[in-house]
Every structure is written in C-alpha cells, then in structure tokens.
Amino acid sequence: MGEAVRHLNCSVLVVGAGGAGLRSAISASDVLGEPERVLVVTKGKLGRSGATALACSDRMAFHATLPHTEPGGPDSWKYHAEDIYFGGGEVSDADLAEILAKGSAEAFHYLESIGVPFVRRPDGLPDQFVTDGSKYARACYTGPYTANHIEEALVREVGRLGIPVREHTAVVRLLKAEGHIAGALCVDEATGDLIVVRAGAVVLATGGGGEIFKVNAYPPGTTGSGYGLAYRAGAELVNMEFLQIGLCSVGTKLACSGSFFRALPRLVNGRGEEFLYRYLRPDEVVDLLFRKGASWPAMYEEPTSRIDVAVQREVDGGNKVFLDFSRNPEALDWSRVDPEIVGWYRSKGVDLSDRRFSRNPLARLLAINPQSVEWLRERGVDLARGDLLEIAPAVQHFQGGVKIRPDGGTSVPGLYAAGEVAGGQHGAKRPGGNSLLDCQVFGRIAGESAARWAGAHRPNLEEALTELEELKEGTPASEVRRELGEVMSACAGVVRTERGLREGLKNILRLKEMGVKVDEEGPAFAAETSLMLDVGEMILRAAAVRRESRGCHLSFDDSGDPLPRDDGNWRRYIVIFEEDGRMTLEVREPIRPRWTT
Numbered sequence: 364m365g366e367a368v369r370h371l372n373c374s375v376l377v378v379g380a381g382g383a384g385l386r387s388a389i390s391a392s393d394v395l396g397e398p399e400r401v402l403v404v405t406k407g408k409l410g411r412s413g414a415t416a417l418a419c420s421d422r423m424a425f426h427a428t429l430p431h432t433e434p435g436g437p438d439s440w441k442y443h444a445e446d447i448y449f450g451g452g453e454v455s456d457a458d459l460a461e462i463l464a465k466g467s468a469e470a471f472h473y474l475e476s477i478g479v480p481f482v483r484r485p486d487g488l489p490d491q492f493v494t495d496g497s498k499y500a501r502a503c504y505t506g507p508y509t510a511n512h513i514e515e516a517l518v519r520e521v522g523r524l525g526i527p528v529r530e531h532t533a534v535v536r537l538l539k540a541e542g543h544i545a546g547a548l549c550v551d552e553a554t555g556d557l558i559v560v561r562a563g564a565v566v567l568a569t570g571g572g573g574e575i576f577k578v579n580a581y582p583p584g585t586t587g588s589g590y591g592l593a594y595r596a597g598a599e600l601v602n603m604e605f606l607q608i609g610l611c612s613v614g615t616k617l618a619c620s621g622s623f624f625r626a627l628p629r630l631v632n633g634r635g636e637e638f639l640y641r642y643l644r645p646d647e648v649v650d651l652l653f654r655k656g657a658s659w660p661a662m663y664e665e666p667t668s669r670i671d672v673a674v675q676r677e678v679d680g681g682n683k684v685f686l687d688f689s690r691n692p693e694a695l696d697w698s699r700v701d702p703e704i705v706g707w708y709r710s711k712g713v714d715l716s717d718r719r720f721s722r723n724p725l726a727r728l729l730a731i732n733p734q735s736v737e738w739l740r741e742r743g744v745d746l747a748r749g750d751l752l753e754i755a756p757a758v759q760h761f762q763g764g765v766k767i768r769p770d771g772g773t774s775v776p777g778l779y780a781a782g783e784v785a786g787g788q789h790g791a792k793r794p795g796g797n798s799l800l801d802c803q804v805f806g807r808i809a810g811e812s813a814a815r816w817a818g819a820h821r822p823n824l825e826e827a828l829t830e831l832e833e834l835k836e837g838t839p840a841s842e843v844r845r846e847l848g849e850v851m852s853a854c855a856g857v858v859r860t861e862r863g864l865r866e867g868l869k870n871i872l873r874l875k876e877m878g879v880k881v882d883e884e885g886p887a888f889a890a891e892t893s894l895m896l897d898v899g900e901m902i903l904r905a906a907a908v909r910r911e912s913r914g915c916h917l918s919f920d921d922s923g924d925p926l927p928r929d930d931g932n933w934r935r936y937i938v939i940f941e942e943d944g945r946m947t948l949e950v951r952e953p954i955r956p957r958w959t960t
C-alpha cells in the first residue's frame with residue numbers, strides 16, 4: 364500500500380459508474396437536492412469501464428413495455444413480468460419482476476430525454492423486436508452499441524448536474540458502524556494510497572464478474588468484486604449458480620447468436636472433425652443449428668443446449684472448436700430440411716434454390732448479416748479468406764447477486780445494490796434486454812432510497828485494515844486469478860457435475876488457505892482477487908446444492924446424463940450469507956406473483 368491515507372465524506376457513496384451506478388447517482392442527487400453530497404467512485408476511467416460502457420453485440424436490447432408494445436392494453440406489463448418471473452423458472456421474487464415491468468416505460472423515456480438515440484419506426488413509434496426468452500416484441504435498441512449510448516448519455520448528465528466522480532479508485536472493503544454501512548475503504552489504482560470514504564449510505568453498482576471465469580465475454584476489469592464486498596459486509600446473496608453462458612468467439616468475445624447459426628455453418632474441432640455427429644443424430648444437426656439462432660445462451664429447457672454441451676465436452680477434452688463458413692454441414696440435404704428454414708430465408712429475401720446460397724454458409728451469412736462479417740474482418744478474422752472462427756461457451760451475465768428488496772435495499776442497513784451486482788430480480792433464465800432495463804429501474808430506486816436513508820455513522824476501520832495487512836503473505840495475485848479462472852471455467856461452465864464442483868471447491872479452498880499476495884499488479888488488484896475467491900466459492904457451493912437442471916444451470920450426473928428439472932423440490936432459491944465466519948447456504952421460498960394474465 365502507499366503511505367498516504369485520504370479521508371472523504373459524502374451522504375451517498377455510489378460504487379461503480381456503469382448504467383446502474385450513474386442512474387443511482389442522478390436519482391440520489393435529485394432527492395438530496397445537492398449533487399455534491401453524492402460521490403461516485405469507479406475503477407478505471409469514467410465512461411470507459413464496465414459492461415455498460417464497453418460491451419456490444421450485433422444488436423443490444425433494452426426491454427420496455429410501452430403503450431404500443433404487444434399485446435397492448437393496460438395489462439401489458441403483466442406479460443413482461445411473466446417473462447421475467449415464469450420464464451426465469453419461478454426462482455426469483457415476483458414483486459421485483461413487477462417493478463421492472465411497470466418501471467420500464469419511465470426508464471425508456473428518461474433515457475430518450477437525456478439523448479439515447481433509440482431507433483424509431485417510420486410511424487414515429489419506438490421500434491421493438493423479440494429477444495431470447497420473451498413472448499412479445501419489447502426490445503428497444505440503438506444498434507450494436509445500445510449500452511454504450513446509455514453510458515454516454517448518463518455520463519453527460521452526471522457532468523451536467525455536477526455530481527463528483529473519483530476515477531481510478533477501487534473499493535476494497537465496505538465499512539460498518541453498529542451494524543450499519545458507514546462508508547468504504549478504497550485504493551487509488553495509480554498510487555496505491557488508501558482512501559477512507561465516510562458515507563451515510565452506499566449503493567453498490569459494481570456489475571458482473573466475468574473475470575472469475577477464464578472464458579468470458581465481458582470487457583476487462585469486470586471482476587465481480589462487489590459480490591465479495593457485500594458478502595464480507597454481512598449481506599445475503601441469492602441465485603449465484605445462475606450464470607448466462609453462450610457460444611462466443613474466443614478471440615473477439617463476440618456472442619455468436621442469431622445469424623451465425625442461422626447461416627448453418629459446420630462445427631469442427633481442431634482435427635477438422637464435424638464432431639456434432641458424435642453427440643446428436645444426423646437428422647437433428649441441421650434443425651438444432653438453425654434453432655440455435657433463436658436461443659443463444661445454453662438453457663436446459665431448450666434442446667439447442669445440446670450444441671453448447673457438445674462444444675463444452677470437446678473443449679474439456681482438450682479440443683478447440685471452430686465455426687467453418689466455407690462448406691455446408693455434412694448432413695445438410697436441402698430436399699429434407701424443415702420447410703420452416705426455407706420459409707425463414709425467403710422472408711429475408713434469400714432464395715435457397717439459388718446455388719450461391721444453398722452451397723455456401725458464408726453467402727447465407729453475408730445475405731442475412733453482412734455487418735457481422737465486416738466486424739470480424741476488422742478484428743482479424745476474415746471469413747471470406749476461409750478463416751475459421753474459434754468459439755467456446757463463455758460467461759456473459761450473472762443472473763443472481765446481492766439480494767435486494769423493492770427499495771433496492773439489502774439485508775444490511777444502509778447498503779443498497781443495483782444492476783448486475785444485485786440479485787433476486789432475475790431467476791434461472793433472463794430474457795435478453797432486461798439487464799440494461801434492470802440497471803435503470805433499480806438504479807433509480809436504489810439511489811432514491813439511499814438518499815432518504817443516509818445517516819451519519821463513524822466507520823470502524825480496524826477490521827478492514829487488518830484484512831488488507833494479510834495481503835502480504837501468500838500466492839501472487841495474478842497467479843491466483845489465473846488459477847481461479849481455469850478452475851471456474853472447467854468446473855462451473857455449461858457442464859456441471861457433482862464431482863467437478865467438489866473438485867473445483869477443493870481448489871478454491873486451497874487457494875484461499877494459501878492466501879493472496881500483492882504483486883506487480885498492485886494492492887487493489889490483490890484485494891479484489893481475494894474477494895473473487897469468495898465469489899467463486901459461492902457459485903460452486905450453490906451449484907452443488909441445486910441437484911437439478913433449470914435454466915442456465917445444467918447439472919449432470921457423473922455418468923454424463925443431465926439431471927431433470929425438479930419443480931417439486933426446486934422452485935426455490937438458494938440464499939448465501941456468512942454466519943459465524945462460515946459460508947452458509949439456505950434454501951428459501953421466493954415471493955410469488957400476486958397478478959394473473
């Protein structure tokens with residue numbers, strides 16, 4: 364650590380400057396009426412860190428139920444809430460789904476009012492499309508950079524209001540006083556100096572934890588340390604076993620959704636073998652490849668998850684896996700394919716009786732999504748030159764997190780959470796487009812609640828400083844992170860077995876036992892690494908307890924067969940908290956819906 368210790372004061376401390384953090388800061392400032400009483404701290408640079416600022420995909424979705432949204436009528440929010448709650452496998456809190464659905468129109472209009480350029484139809488209404496996991500078209504968008512446009516608009520607004528932001532500052536421990544949250548201990552990323560922030564309330568908006576896994580689709584720096592911060596402060600976490608995992612390009616992190624599979628490429632391993640025939644019947648291959656185009660993340664309830672499982676098994680066996688757009692899959696016989704596939708292409712203006720399209724997946728991809736081919740070429744993968752696209756199942760979203768209630772509050776007084784670090788609002792499946800929404804709706808609510816709560820407690824620094832002192836002994840932090848990533852990707856990816864999870868947990872506990880030592884990456888990196896070990900442990904323990912498959916949690920018995928979904932026992936969620944110094948897991952009943960459609 365550096366020598367100097369700085370002291371700062373604020374009423375509301377917001378940790379993180381992504382979509383959720385910035386929205387919280389704005390609403391806290393609105394309630395307090397004095398922007399300077401809010402302080403945002405973030406790792407990295409404002410507007411250049413986190414998923415909202417940096418993630419992109421072929422078309423990023425923001426869900427909103429607007430007056431013209433299907434199916435229409437005053438109850439249309441209920442269909443939205445149903446997709447979140449029932450689509451999510453009935454293991455989330457239905458009151459939170461209701462808040463999300465009802466708050467979506469306001470969130471959309473707010474973002475538009477501060478300059479997010481959502482696409483509108485020729486008749487002037489916001490354009491909307493259907494995403495994975497939703498019955499109706501409610502995904503608004505600006506294009507591939509919807510999240511980045513949201514971040515830019517919020518950064519402008521925070522600047523306009525004059526809300527103070529401290530960049531390059533990592534929170535490494537939350538501070539308490541008499542059971543309340545009272546501030547945070549931070550490390551200046553450049554100097555290593557400690558900063559003590561005394562705060563009346565804290566909003567945790569630290570995003571997801573892709574970097575806990577070696578194979579992930581997140582931007583750099585998304586460590587998930589917020590889950591660990593909350594856990595060590597005594598908060599409850601929920602649904603930590605539910606992680607969205609889908610097939611992504613390994614080199615570019617692009618999610619290979621939609622058109623990539625609709626183009627019907629070959630899936631080959633490093634030996635050039637079309638390995639899917641070892642996992643699927645030949646007559647299933649083309650059909651499942653096509654359907655994979657409409658169900659991106661691996662979900663137990665979707666037969667297309669068998670493709671993710673096949674890819675994962677190849678990767679586990681030491682093989683690389685590629686999409687090959689130069690030739691048709693062996694089993695593709697146009698005279699026998701489902702007429703739905705031909706019809707779908709016809710609706711896109713592509714005539715499959717034309718040999719240019721019937722013979723070549725790249726021609727089909729260029730016809731339905733030329734931008735993706737260009738996007739990859741700019742990043743060094745030239746499909747036209749015959750380059751293969753390496754893919755693997757990659758973690759893209761944490762569906763669980765710090766357990767929140769309708770006011771954004773957690774089980775620790777004075778601690779609020781919003782965005783991807785929060786949990787309970789999503790279950791085992793998250794319909795695409797609801798995470799960006801969640802950041803705005805619960806970001807606003809958490810900021811308002813924190814501003815109303817803000818008390819004045821003198822934080823107790825002693826325990827936090829002792830924990831940081833411990834970072835002098837152990838394995839260098841970079842080594843710990845590398846090993847953690849490998850363990851988690853191997854044991855808690857698409858294919859989860861009791862034996863694998865047990866083995867993974869043994870490894871994490873060994874790493875914890877050895878301790879984490881500050882290395883050339885600096886003290887903030889080491890402090891976050893030790894929190895990441897807690898998060899890895901939570902995921903493995905929760906996944907081991909849930910002995911069924913549901914949504915994105917695919918559990919296999921040791922002989923390799925998937926365990927079925929068990930609604931009789933498992934329409935419940937797993938809550939994690941620290942008790943007497945031990946990680947404790949409790950199975951609880953979620954809040955059920957009070958609405959019907």
Ligand SMILES: Cc1cc2nc3c(=O)[nH]c(=O)nc-3n(C[C@H](O)[C@H](O)[C@H](O)COP(=O)(O)OP(=O)(O)OC[C@H]3O[C@@H](n4cnc5c(N)ncnc54)[C@H](O)[C@@H]3O)c2cc1C
Pocket residue numbers: 378379380381382383384404405406407412413414415416418419420422423424425426510532533534535568569570571580581582584585586587588589618759760781782783784795796797798799800802
């Ligand atoms: C490739 C990709 C595509 C996606 N597509 C969609 C989509 O189409 N629709 C959708 O709804 N969702 C999508 N998501 C998910 C969505 O983008 C994220 O869930 C959302 O942006 C998270 O926002 P957030 O504010 O919670 O966190 P982030 O935007 O990740 O921000 C976290 C902030 O916290 C800071 N931080 C973290 N830890 C600390 C610490 N210890 N101290 C200080 N600061 C800290 C970070 O620097 C950052 O500023 C996608 C995600 C990815 C990766």
